[in-house]
Amino acid sequence: MTDTEASALDPACPPASLWYVADIARHVRPGRERVQTVFGRTLRLRRDAQGQVMDAGEDPLAVRESEGLVWAYSPGPDGAQPASGPPVFNGPGAKVRFVEEALLPGPYDDAVYGLLDPAHGPYVHASPLWRSSRTLREKAKAYVPSPLGFTMQAHEPKNSAAYKLIGGGVQVEIGFQLPALRSEWITNRSNRVLGLTTLTPVDAQTTCIRQIFYWESPLLSLISPFVRPVTRNFLQQDVHIMTLRQRAAPFRRREMLIRDADQLFIWYRRMKAEWAQANAESRAFENPVQAATLRWRT
Numbered sequence: 001m002t003d004t005e006a007s008a009l010d011p012a013c014p015p016a017s018l019w020y021v022a023d024i025a026r027h028v029r030p031g032r033e034r035v036q037t038v039f040g041r042t043l044r045l046r047r048d049a050q051g052q053v054m055d056a057g058e059d060p061l062a063v064r065e066s067e068g069l070v071w072a073y074s075p076g077p078d079g080a081q082p083a084s085g086p087p088v089f090n091g092p093g094a095k096v097r098f099v100e101e102a103l104l105p106g107p108y109d110d111a112v113y114g115l116l117d118p119a120h121g122p123y124v125h126a127s128p129l130w131r132s133s134r135t136l137r138e139k140a141k142a143y144v145p146s147p148l149g150f151t152m153q154a155h156e157p158k159n160s161a162a163y164k165l166i167g168g169g170v171q172v173e174i175g176f177q178l179p180a181l182r183s184e185w186i187t188n189r190s191n192r193v194l195g196l197t198t199l200t201p202v203d204a205q206t207t208c209i210r211q212i213f214y215w216e217s218p219l220l221s222l223i224s225p226f227v228r229p230v231t232r233n234f235l236q237q238d239v240h241i242m243t244l245r246q247r248a249a250p251f252r253r254r255e256m257l258i259r260d261a262d263q264l265f266i267w268y269r270r271m272k273a274e275w276a277q278a279n280a281e282s283r284a285f286e287n288p289v290q291a292a293t294l295r296w297r298t
């Protein structure tokens with residue numbers, strides 16, 4: 001591969017034959033209907049007599065409740081039903097402790113780009129509590145493939161005050177898997193927190209981003225009210241950058257992807273293509289990601 005990899009801009013085409021987060025399970029209450037739009041389709045979520053979540057729409061999608069979330073399956077071109085259930089993250093307590101969501105204007109892959117771009121954090125989310133672009137330094141991150149994605153191996157976070165909330169000796173491990181599920185395990189001797197960022201296509205031009213947290217420590221439940229405005233602000237920064245990106249889109253004829261900084265997005269594109277091809281050929285997915293150490297300044 002060359003130093004840069006140019007690719008024609010893809011239309012919004014989230015990968016199919018995968019589970020996406022459609023709602024928070026506790027928001028689907030017995031005797032009530034919750035309407036959600038996913039993949040441009042209307043989901044009518046209800047609980048049946050056994051309390052199971054179902055889609056009561058005319059052309060229902062497969063839905064499943066797991067770890068406090070409602071997942072909807074995006075059928076492939078052949079309309080095949082899911083062969084297995086939604087992904088399991090083993091979030092501490094298996095209960096969603098915190099969720100904040102926002103609607104991002106723009107196609108799915110643009111939202112995925114924001115989730116994977118290493119420069120996104122310090123520039124889009126610069127904040128005194130979180131981190132600022134003034135703390136730029138060269139970083140080397142080790143990645144290994146996982147069954148449906150890749151994992152950035154555990155490391156000690158250096159430039160974020162927010163991690164101090166859970167105490168010292170913190171290790172962070174970040175995973176990404178198709179369709180676009182980013183899991184961030186924050187652990188130290190006494191606490192384990194799972195932060196899950198999910199992207200779900202609402203329609204071809206809108207993507208729902210959710211920031212979800214799982215934890216067990218009662219101490220973290222106390223600080224939860226303070227996390228909300230920070231997270232809300234964080235997601236609004238994502239909405240803002242996506243709005244700017246959409247405004248610039250007509251002027252972007254070709255997209256330029258740069259190694260190593262865009263390697264994660266390049267992997268995403270390759271995994272997505274391989275996933276579609278493996279499904280079309282009814283064979284197992286062969287992860288195109290290879291273990292690598294990537295370097296950039298953020």
Ligand SMILES: [Fe+2]
Nearest residue numbers: 114120124238
């Ligand atoms: Fe972001």
